[in-house]
Amino acid sequence: MRRQRAVRLLRRLLGSAVSILLLVTLVFFLAHLTPGGPAFSILGQKATPGSVAALNARLGLSAPLLVQYGIWWGHLLQGNLGYSYLLNRPVGALLWNYEINTLVFYTIAICLSTGLAILLGLAQGVWHGRWPARVIGAFQLVFYATPPFFTAAILVLCFGVWLHWLPASGIGNPRLAHPGVGTYAAHLVLPVVTVMLLTVPMLSRYFGEAVHEELAKDYVRTARAKGVGFAGILFTHVLRNALRPLVTMLGLSFPYIFTGGVLVESVFNYPGLGWLLWRSALGRDYPVLIAIVLLIGLLTVLGNLLADVVNGLLDPRADYE
Amino acid sequence: MSERRASLIAGLGLGGFVLAFSFAGRFLYRADPYTIHPAHALQAPDWAFPLGTDELGRDGLALLLAGGQATLEVALPAAVLAFVTGLAYGLLAGLGPGWLDKILMRLLDVFLALPSLVLLIFFAALARNGLSNTMLVLLLGFITWPGLARLVRNEVFAQRRRDFILAAQQAGAGPFYLARVHLLRVIAPVLVVNGTFLVGDTIFALSALSFLGLGVQPPQVSWGSLLQSALDIIALAPWWLLLPPGLLVFASLLAASLLGRGVGRGVLRR
Numbered sequence: 001m002r003r004q005r006a007v008r009l010l011r012r013l014l015g016s017a018v019s020i021l022l023l024v025t026l027v028f029f030l031a032h033l034t035p036g037g038p039a040f041s042i043l044g045q046k047a048t049p050g051s052v053a054a055l056n057a058r059l060g061l062s063a064p065l066l067v068q069y070g071i072w073w074g075h076l077l078q079g080n081l082g083y084s085y086l087l088n089r090p091v092g093a094l095l096w097n098y099e100i101n102t103l104v105f106y107t108i109a110i111c112l113s114t115g116l117a118i119l120l121g122l123a124q125g126v127w128h129g130r131w132p133a134r135v136i137g138a139f140q141l142v143f144y145a146t147p148p149f150f151t152a153a154i155l156v157l158c159f160g161v162w163l164h165w166l167p168a169s170g171i172g173n174p175r176l177a178h179p180g181v182g183t184y185a186a187h188l189v190l191p192v193v194t195v196m197l198l199t200v201p202m203l204s205r206y207f208g209e210a211v212h213e214e215l216a217k218d219y220v221r222t223a224r225a226k227g228v229g230f231a232g233i234l235f236t237h238v239l240r241n242a243l244r245p246l247v248t249m250l251g252l253s254f255p256y257i258f259t260g261g262v263l264v265e266s267v268f269n270y271p272g273l274g275w276l277l278w279r280s281a282l283g284r285d286y287p288v289l290i291a292i293v294l295l296i297g298l299l300t301v302l303g304n305l306l307a308d309v310v311n312g313l314l315d316p317r318a319d320y321e
Numbered sequence: 322m323s324e325r326r327a328s329l330i331a332g333l334g335l336g337g338f339v340l341a342f343s344f345a346g347r348f349l350y351r352a353d354p355y356t357i358h359p360a361h362a363l364q365a366p367d368w369a370f371p372l373g374t375d376e377l378g379r380d381g382l383a384l385l386l387a388g389g390q391a392t393l394e395v396a397l398p399a400a401v402l403a404f405v406t407g408l409a410y411g412l413l414a415g416l417g418p419g420w421l422d423k424i425l426m427r428l429l430d431v432f433l434a435l436p437s438l439v440l441l442i443f444f445a446a447l448a449r450n451g452l453s454n455t456m457l458v459l460l461l462g463f464i465t466w467p468g469l470a471r472l473v474r475n476e477v478f479a480q481r482r483r484d485f486i487l488a489a490q491q492a493g494a495g496p497f498y499l500a501r502v503h504l505l506r507v508i509a510p511v512l513v514v515n516g517t518f519l520v521g522d523t524i525f526a527l528s529a530l531s532f533l534g535l536g537v538q539p540p541q542v543s544w545g546s547l548l549q550s551a552l553d554i555i556a557l558a559p560w561w562l563l564l565p566p567g568l569l570v571f572a573s574l575l576a577a578s579l580l581g582r583g584v585g586r587g588v589l590r591r
């Protein structure tokens with residue numbers, strides 16, 4: 001039922017909102033309670049008590065913590081996420097730039113991963129227990145255990161350094177204002193392949209098991225008995241039913257993919273959110289860190305919600321659960 | 322030999338190899354990891370340096386052994402800490418009063434709302450001069466436990482209406498007695514499997530953090546930081562510096578996953 005579904009979604013949304021709120025509060029206070037604070041990171045070696053106090057006053061860090069917290073929320077509600085200490089730019093604009101890169105990167109990587117995972121999973125489900133499934137299983141086991149930074153490093157070594165086939169860093173020639181789509185695409189190949197090697201094993205294994213389970217169900221036997229060909233059964237019936245757990249998995253695996261993404265972006269110097277997170281952490285750039293935590297929390301929730309909605313479209317029964 | 326048996330044996334062998342290599346290796350190969358041999362900088366493997374040297378001329382194999390020890394000395398205690406915390410938290414939520422369960426689970430959601438690496442990076446960034454190894458143990462333990470806590474709590478919920486638990490409660494058993502005598506025994510297989518995975522999780526998390534320069538601090542090396550320093554000079558193609566630490570992280574994660582599989586399949590069959 002639509003209504004039931006809407007109520008359930010709303011409740012989950014509220015629950016997630018409370019979680020994110022608590023998390024951001026925790027993160028804000030921790031960041032501002034650390035000894036020294038950001039003034040030390042900005043001034044570095046040259047910090048004197050006087051210069052630290054002056055900078056704190058200028059950054060608004062000398063006010064009581066609760067007041068700072070209130071001001072932060074006031075600014076946030078006006079769409080102002082603060083100012084990056086390190087890059088000297090408003091955090092909102094900064095995040096926007098980096099997020100576009102990340103979105104392009106993830107969209108391509110996730111679409112390709114899902115497509116490949118579906119193919120492998122179908123093969124694994126159909127040939128369950130025979131050698132093709134075993135080969136795929138071995139592939140899944142090996143790449144599931146390979147840390148993404150290692151995969152990325154090997155790819156850089158092979159295709160960037162030894163073979164000189166593909167660029168291994170950045171997104172294009174920084175001296176050119178518009179390096180062109182071709183250059184950008186070439187820079188995306190290795191990061192995308194790394195993320196695929198990270199996500200395909202997990203997704204295809206899960207999907208393969210779902211396909212195997214579906215193939216054993218009564219409706220498959222019925223379809224076969226009434227004369228539907230195997231391809232017909234597989235692509236019209238089984239695929240649609242097995243996709244549901246895959247979609248749920250995709251929604252839930254956002255944190256996993258993002259964890260890999262941070263590492264991949266840092267290896268390839270790909271200017272995305274993960275890279276920004278890493279750089280801000282190394283530079284102790286707290287306004288950016290807090291904003292990224294908030295944004296990623298929101299994206300995680302969004303991933304779960306999206307999976308829920310798509311599942312409702314795939315299978316109306318999901319609304320009654 | 323069944324597939325489960327094979328997984329178990331391969332996992333034990335691989336895990337044993339990684340442990341022996343990292344803890345006993347230094348007694349067999351006594352070269353000092355931090356001695357600099359400028360004349361031999363960035364040499365490919367030969368008889369004098371079995372795994373080559375880095376750009377400063379430090380012995381690659383000695384660095385790898387030191388890095389392994391540093392990695393495991395942080396990751397293993399962290400896994401134990403996470404295991405104990407997660408278990409206690411899960412039991413408390415599962416056996417305690419309903420309102421406590423609600424609060425505890427809500428708190429857990431806060432931790433699970435973010436990818437754990439993001440939280441790790443954030444907390445590591447709070448320490449201005451990098452984290453000491455003790456702090457790293459606490460941080461990794463603190464970040465990796467929520468998954469296990471939720472699992473234990475759900476397991477307890479699934480079990481606590483079963484007849485033998487109700488009977489024990491009728492006979493006057495308190496929550497501690499129930500947990501100790503009945504529940505732990507029933508959920509032990511789940512605990513073993515997920516405890517194994519926790520070890521893999523902490524090794525991965527620490528390596529990732531060190532790879533990003535936020536984990537084990539120099540001059541101490543770890544697998545993750547060795548990989549990062551090899552990547553810094555990747556244009557010179559130092560494959561002898563890149564492959565060994567990566568393969569060891571890979572071997573540890575594979576061992577954890579094989580062991581979990583081996584034990585897990587057995588649990589399902591029984």
